[in-house]
Amino acid sequence: MSDTDRPALTTSAHMYLHYCEETDCNEWGSWGNSPSSAGSTRWWCFEHYPHKSYEQEQVLRLKLEAAEHGADIQ
Numbered sequence: 567m568s569d570t571d572r573p574a575l576t577t578s579a580h581m582y583l584h585y586c587e588e589t590d591c592n593e594w595g596s597w598g599n600s601p602s603s604a605g606s607t608r609w610w611c612f613e614h615y616p617h618k619s620y621e622q623e624q625v626l627r628l629k630l631e632a633a634e635h636g637a638d639i640q
């Protein structure tokens with residue numbers, strides 16, 4: 567990767583680079599949660615996101631189980 571052809575990043579809060587805050591996890595933190603409108607947003611990957619709904623938990627569990635068994639769910 568070259569630094570010279572990288573598009574310029576803006577300083578917009580929405581463009582802030584955030585990775586999963588779980589220790590030793592280098593996944594992209596695409597799942598954010600803010601305790602209040604005034605609080606700073608925290609970010610996790612889907613697997614570590616602590617505020618998943620019940621349905622989201624089921625989806626993750628199915629994916630993990632499928633991965634363990636070497637299966638590929640659609």
Ligand SMILES: [Zn+2]
Pocket residue numbers: 586587588591592593610611612613614
């Ligand atoms: Zn993570």
